[in-house]
Amino acid sequence: MASVKVFEPxxxxxxxxxxxxxxxxxxxxxxxxxxxxxEGLVPPRAGPPLHFHTREFEAFYILEGDLTFHSQAGxxxxxxxxxxxxxxxxxxxxxxxxxxxVRMIAIVAPAGMEYFLEEIGRQIYDRTATPAPxxxxxxxxxxxxxxxxxxxxxxxxxxxxxxxPDTGLRVKVVKPGEGxxxxxxxxxxxxxxxxxxxxxxxxxxEGLVPPHAGPPAHWHEREFEAFYILEGELTFHTKEGSIKAGPxxxxxxxxxxxxxxxxxxxxxVRMLALVAPAGMEHFLEEIGRQxxxxxxxxxxxxxxxxxxxxxxxxxxxxxxxxxHPFDSAATPAISKTNGAGCNx
Numbered sequence: 467m468a469s470v471k472v473f474e475p476x477x478x479x480x481x482x483x484x485x486x487x488x489x490x491x492x493x494x495x496x497x498x499x500x501x502x503x504x505e506g507l508v509p510p511r512a513g514p515p516l517h518f519h520t521r522e523f524e525a526f527y528i529l530e531g532d533l534t535f536h537s538q539a540g541x542x543x544x545x546x547x548x549x550x551x552x553x554x555x556x557x558x559x560x561x562x563x564x565x566x567x568v569r570m571i572a573i574v575a576p577a578g579m580e581y582f583l584e585e586i587g588r589q590i591y592d593r594t595a596t597p598a599p600x601x602x603x604x605x606x607x608x609x610x611x612x613x614x615x616x617x618x619x620x621x622x623x624x625x626x627x628x629x630x631p632d633t634g635l636r637v638k639v640v641k642p643g644e645g646x647x648x649x650x651x652x653x654x655x656x657x658x659x660x661x662x663x664x665x666x667x668x669x670x671x672e673g674l675v676p677p678h679a680g681p682p683a684h685w686h687e688r689e690f691e692a693f694y695i696l697e698g699e700l701t702f703h704t705k706e707g708s709i710k711a712g713p714x715x716x717x718x719x720x721x722x723x724x725x726x727x728x729x730x731x732x733x734x735v736r737m738l739a740l741v742a743p744a745g746m747e748h749f750l751e752e753i754g755r756q757x758x759x760x761x762x763x764x765x766x767x768x769x770x771x772x773x774x775x776x777x778x779x780x781x782x783x784x785x786x787x788x789x790h791p792f793d794s795a796a797t798p799a800i801s802k803t804n805g806a807g808c809n810x
Contacts, residue, residue, distance in 0.1 A: 468720035470704055471496060475714030476593055478505070483587025484514040484608060485600035491716040494577025497690050500742035501575035501668050503716070504583075508533060508568040509597055513561035515605065518630050521616035522574045523664050524552040526560070527738060531568035535560045539636045547642030549658040549670065555630035557620055558637065571694060575667035575742065582615040638663060643760060645672070650754025651681040651775060652767030661744025668742035671750075675700060675735040676764055680728035682772060683791050687783035689741045691719040693727070698735030702727045703792035724787060734763075749782040 471492065478489040487507035494502055506526075516536070526533065532545045537558040544550050552558055562568045586607050612619050618630065638659065646657040654674035661669055675698075683703070693700065699712045704725045711717050719725055729735045753775050776786050 468723050469706070470702060470709070470720075470723070470725065471718040472702075472709055472711065473716045478716075480590050480593060481583050481587040482590055482597045483583040484604065485509070485512045485597055486514070487597040488572070488583055488587075490580060491694075492692065492718050493580045496718055496720075497577060497742055498721075499577045500690060501573055501740070502577040502580050503692070503694075503740070504572045504580075505529075505716075506570045506572045507597070508560070508562040508570070509599075510562055510565045510567065512597070512600065514559055514600075515608065516557060516559045516620040517612070518555055518557045518618045518620070519552075519574075519616065520555055520618065520630065522576055522579060523554060523667060524579075525573040525575075525659065525664075525670070526550045526552075527571040527573075527658075527670075529569040529571065531562065531566055532564055533560050533568045533570060534563050535637055535639075537637050538632070542637065542639055544639060549640040549645075551638040551640075551659050551663055553633070553635035553637075553663075554665075555633060556635060556637065557618075557629065571738070573668070573670070573740070575664055578615065582611065582617065585614075586611050647757050647760060648750050648754045649757050649764045650750040651771065652676065652679045652764055653681070654757075654764045655739070655750055655754075657747060658738075660747045664744055666744045668740055669744040669747050671739045671747075672696075673737045673739045674764070675727070675729040675737065676766075677729055677732045677734065679764070679766065680726055681767075682775065683724060683726040683787040683789075684779070685722055685724045685785045685787075686719075686741075687722060687785070689743055689746060689783075690721060691746075692740045692742075693717045693719075694738040694740075696736040696738065698729065698733055699731055700727050700735045700737060701730050705791065708792070724785075724791065726792065745782065749778065749784065752778050752781075 473491050478491050481488050489505040491503045528544050528546050528548045532543050534543050609619055640658050648655050656672040658670045695711050695713050695715045699710050701710050779786050
């Protein structure tokens with residue numbers, strides 16, 4: 467039975483790898499191989515060797531601190547709320563040049579990077595420990611393992627051969643307050659990356675859910691849906707129950723699971739919303755409208771909006787249930803340890 471998967475901020479397998487700290491939030495086993503997502507911690511003055519990926523896109527959303535990304539096109543400093551997208555075959559690295567740790571979300575698509583991290587690193591259980599610095603032995607392990615996973619390591623003398631051809635693609639940086647803004651289903655979605663950039667593997671939005679707002683109950687036949695809560699508390703409902711997700715919680719929704727989410731508080735909720743494969747951006751554009759005032763509150767969902775959503779949704783493999791299947795007053799709480807959900 468497909469179920470919601472929920473990780474609280476301090477939950478998930480931890481692996482020290484390449485001098486950094488990765489907490490596994492979701493892997494290809496949960497996403498049908500479409501993507502993996504980790505919460506990363508980069509210690510001061512740390513970062514991996516210069517490298518490139520031949521099999522996957524790599525992306526980062528900075529939660530705390532400043533991370534510097536280097537590529538052949540130059541360097542860029544990314545602070546909190548910045549999204550950085552790395553194309554395949556682009557030689558790059560990142561480095562924490564500050565004196566405090568950097569927290570980030572790392573996304574790879576398609577999935578598979580989890581196996582590389584496990585093979586070059588080691589699992590730990592003390593979440594307060596600082597990752598051990600990268601050693602020469604670590605670098606030797608990375609060099610001996612990376613080709614198996616389609617990763618090229620570029621040594622300081624640039625001796626790695628062959629280097630990938632220059633495709634003209636560059637690092638894409640979307641800073642806070644940047645990205646196409648669409649009001650849809652009563653919420654506010656800022657497009658950070660779409661299928662045009664990710665080879666249709668995934669799309670990522672920064673969402674704002676106003677107080678007492680949320681979409682109708684629905685399910686997705688074509689994509690997985692996931693949420694990382696940045697601010698506030700969002701309540702997720704399925705037929706098995708309800709769960710509240712606060713800052714730092716990650717919620718993964720399988721395909722074909724009837725669900726909804728709701729902001730039951732009196733303040734807005736900020737979240738990252740990821741769908742894989744990509745395509746949800748076209749649905750949001752068709753049912754919503756682009757806006758340019760980022761300070762405006764999304765208009766409440768209306769009966770006209772619901773009728774439009776219901777009419778358009780089948781085109782995108784989305785089912786809508788308007789029978790109000792979840793009664794929050796009578797629905798039992800979902801266990802955060804076991805997750806919850808059901809096929810519709």
